[in-house]
Amino acid sequence: MNILHAIFVDPFAQMISAPDLLVQTVWEGFVGGVLYSLIALGFVLIYKASGVFNFAQGIMMVFAALTLVGLHEKGAPAWIALALTVAIMYALAVGVERVVLRPLVNQPDIILLMATFGLTYFLIGFGELVFGGNPKAMITEQLFLPSGAIDLSILGGKVTLQKLDIAAAAIALVMVAGLGLFFQKTRIGRALRAVADDHQAALSVGISLNQIWVVVWFAAGVVALATGIMWGARSDVSFALQVVALKALPVLILGGLTSIPGAIVGGLIIGIGEKLGEFYWGPLLGGGIERWLAYFIALAFLLFRPQGLFGERIIERI
Amino acid sequence: MSDTAPEILLSLEHVSLAFGGVRAISDVSFDIRKGEIRAIIGPNGAGKTSMLNVINGFYHPQLGVITFGGRARSRMRPHEAAAQGIARTFQNVALFKGMTTLDNIMTGRSLRMNRGLFWQALRHGPALVEEIRHREFCEEIIDFLEIEAIRKTPVGALPYGLQKRVELGRALAMEPKLLLLDEPMAGMNREEKEDMSRFIVEANRRLGATIALIEHDIGVVMDLSDRVVVLEYGRKIADDVPEVVKADEKVIAAYLGVAH
Numbered sequence: 058m059n060i061l062h063a064i065f066v067d068p069f070a071q072m073i074s075a076p077d078l079l080v081q082t083v084w085e086g087f088v089g090g091v092l093y094s095l096i097a098l099g100f101v102l103i104y105k106a107s108g109v110f111n112f113a114q115g116i117m118m119v120f121a122a123l124t125l126v127g128l129h130e131k132g133a134p135a136w137i138a139l140a141l142t143v144a145i146m147y148a149l150a151v152g153v154e155r156v157v158l159r160p161l162v163n164q165p166d167i168i169l170l171m172a173t174f175g176l177t178y179f180l181i182g183f184g185e186l187v188f189g190g191n192p193k194a195m196i197t198e199q200l201f202l203p204s205g206a207i208d209l210s211i212l213g214g215k216v217t218l219q220k221l222d223i224a225a226a227a228i229a230l231v232m233v234a235g236l237g238l239f240f241q242k243t244r245i246g247r248a249l250r251a252v253a254d255d256h257q258a259a260l261s262v263g264i265s266l267n268q269i270w271v272v273v274w275f276a277a278g279v280v281a282l283a284t285g286i287m288w289g290a291r292s293d294v295s296f297a298l299q300v301v302a303l304k305a306l307p308v309l310i311l312g313g314l315t316s317i318p319g320a321i322v323g324g325l326i327i328g329i330g331e332k333l334g335e336f337y338w339g340p341l342l343g344g345g346i347e348r349w350l351a352y353f354i355a356l357a358f359l360l361f362r363p364q365g366l367f368g369e370r371i372i373e374r375i
Numbered sequence: 376m377s378d379t380a381p382e383i384l385l386s387l388e389h390v391s392l393a394f395g396g397v398r399a400i401s402d403v404s405f406d407i408r409k410g411e412i413r414a415i416i417g418p419n420g421a422g423k424t425s426m427l428n429v430i431n432g433f434y435h436p437q438l439g440v441i442t443f444g445g446r447a448r449s450r451m452r453p454h455e456a457a458a459q460g461i462a463r464t465f466q467n468v469a470l471f472k473g474m475t476t477l478d479n480i481m482t483g484r485s486l487r488m489n490r491g492l493f494w495q496a497l498r499h500g501p502a503l504v505e506e507i508r509h510r511e512f513c514e515e516i517i518d519f520l521e522i523e524a525i526r527k528t529p530v531g532a533l534p535y536g537l538q539k540r541v542e543l544g545r546a547l548a549m550e551p552k553l554l555l556l557d558e559p560m561a562g563m564n565r566e567e568k569e570d571m572s573r574f575i576v577e578a579n580r581r582l583g584a585t586i587a588l589i590e591h592d593i594g595v596v597m598d599l600s601d602r603v604v605v606l607e608y609g610r611k612i613a614d615d616v617p618e619v620v621k622a623d624e625k626v627i628a629a630y631l632g633v634a635h
Contacts, residue, residue, distance in 0.1 A: 242506075243506075244484075244485060244488045244506075247474075247478055247481060247482055247485070248482065248485055250471065250473065250474055250478075251471045251474070251482045251485075253473075254470075254471035254472055254473055254474065255469050255470070255471055255472075257433070257453075257465070257469055258465065258469035258470060258471065259471075259482070260433075260452075260453035260454050260457070261431065261453055261457060261462070261463050261465075261469070261546075262457060262462070262482050262483050262485055262486075262545060262546075262549060263454045263457030263458050263485055263486040263549065264454060264482070264485050265454045266454075
C-alpha cells in the first residue's frame with residue numbers, strides 16, 4: 058500500500074503544494090526538451106532525404122561546437138569563427154556526399170548506417186587531432202549569448218529562469234519554424250520531399266540527388282552547430298557530450314523518424330517527462346532515473362503506436 | 376510527314392545493353408522524329424522498358440551512340456537527361472505518394488525554378504513571384520487533364536487510373552521535348568483508355584511534345600502512333616508505319632508464335 062501511495066499520491070500532492078517548484082521543473086524540462094528536439098531534427102532531415110540513419114549526428118554536434126571554440130582559441134574573433142564553422146559544416150556536407158553517399162548509392166541501408174559509424178570515428182579523430190581532446194568552455198559571452206538569471210515571483214514562490222535557457226529555446230523555435238516553412242513551401246523543400254518518396258521518380262523530373270543530399274547534410278550540420286553551442290554552454294564542449302545525442306533516439310521513436318513536428322513534440326515530451334520523473338519519482342528509486350526514463354517512455358509508446366506519434370501514416374492500396 | 380526530310384530529335388545507333396551475361400538489347404537502331412508519336416511494342420521481356428531506361432539515362436548501354444537534339448551524348452545521368460528535355464512516366468506509377476497532386480506536378484517545374492537558396496529560404500521577393508508563376512502553369516495542366524477535383528489530395532490515396540494521369544501531368548509540367556510513356560494505359564478500362572489516348576494526342580498536337588510510348592494494346596498503338604518499332608528478345612524485328620508493321624510476318628510470328 059505504502060509503495061502505491063508513494064508512486065501515485067505523494068508526487069502529485071507535492072506538485073500541488075509547491076506549484077512554483079513544478080513550474081521550475083517543467084521549465085527546465087522544456088529547455089532540455091527543445092534541445093533534444095533540435096538533435097532529433099538533425100536525424101529526421103537526413104533520414105527523410107537519404108534514408109540514412111545518421112549515427113554521426115551526435116558527433117557532428119560536438120565537432121561543430123569544438124571547431125567553433127577551437128578556432129576562437131586559435132585567435133579568430135567569435136563571429137569569424139562562427140562563419141568559418143558554418144563554412145566547414147558545408148564542406149563536411151559536400152565531403153560526405155562525395156566520399157560516402159555517392160559511391161554507396163543504392164546499397165542496402167545497413168551499409169550506409171555502417172558508413173556513418175565510420176564518419177563518427179573520423180570526426181572524433183580529426184577533431185582531437187586539430188583541436189585537442191580536453192574539454193573546452195563555450196564562448197558564450199563572445200557570441201552575445203546572455204548569462205545570469207531572471208527570478209520570477211509567481212504562485213507564492215520563486216521561479217528562476219536562466220537567460221541562456223530562454224535564448225536557447227527562442228533560437229530553437231526560430232530554427233524549427235524556419236526549416237518547417239522551407240520544406241513545406243519552396244522548390245528545394247518540395248524536391249527534398251520528392252526524393253524522400255521516390256528516388257527514381259525524383260531523378261526523372263530532373264532533381265539531382267547529389268544536390269539535395271548536400272542541402273540536407275548542410276542543414277543537419279547547421280542544426281548540429283546550434284545544438285552544440287547550447288549544450289556546450291550548459292556544460293563543456295567535449296566528446297562526452299555526444300551521449301546527449303543518444304537521448305534523441307527515444308525522441309525519434311516517439312516522434313517517428315520521418316516527422317519534423319514529431320521530433321519537436323517528442324523532444325518536449327521526453328525533456329519534460331524526464332525532469333518530472335527525476336524530481337518527483339527519482340528519490341523513490343534512489344536516483345539515476347533520468348538515465349533510462351526516456352527509453353522507458355519510448356518503449357511504452359512503441360507498444361501502442363509503432364509508427365510514432367506523427368510518423369507517416371502507411372498508406373497502402375490493397 | 377512532309378516531303379522535306381523530317382527533323383530527327385533522337386537517334387539510337389547500334390545500341391547494346393547487357394546485365395552481366397544477359398543481353399537486354401542487342402544492336403538496336405532507330406530514330407524518333409520531331410513531333411511524332413512513336414510506339415515501341417513487343418512481347419514481354421523484349422527490352423522495351425530497358426530501351427526507355429537507356430534513353431533517359433537510368434541505364435548506360437555498353438555499345439552504341441545516342442544522339443539527342445543533334446548532339447551525341449556520352450554517359451548521361453537521369454537528371455541531366457531531364458535537364459535536356461526528356462520526361463517520362465513509369466510502368467508501375469512512380470509518384471511522390473505523400474504529396475498532393477498539385478505538389479507532385481509542381482516537382483515537374485523543378486528545373487525551371489532557379490531562384491537561389493537565399494530567396495527561397497526567405498520565401499520572399501523573386502522566389503515568391505516565381506512560385507506563383509509556376510503554380511499557374513501547373514493549374515493549366517490540371518485543367519487540361521481534368522483533375523481539378525483532386526488537386527489537394529495526397530496521390531497515395533488516389534485510384535490507379537488517376538495516379539497515371541497525375542504522373543502524365545508531372546511529366547508535362549516539364550514542358551519536355553521528348554516524352555517517354557511506359558505503358559500509360561496498363562490496367563485501365565476502355566473509358567479510361569479513351570481519356571488517356573485523348574490526353575496523349577492533345578499533348579502531342581497542342582503542347583507540341585514528341586512522344587515515345589510503350590503499349591500492349593495493339594488497337595491503341597495503331598490508332599495513336601505515326602510509326603512503330605517492334606522488339607523481340609532485345610532485337611529489332613520491324614520498324615515502319617502501323618499498317619505495314621501489322622502485316623509483317625515476323626511481327627505476327629512474335630506475337631502469335633509460329634510452328635517450326
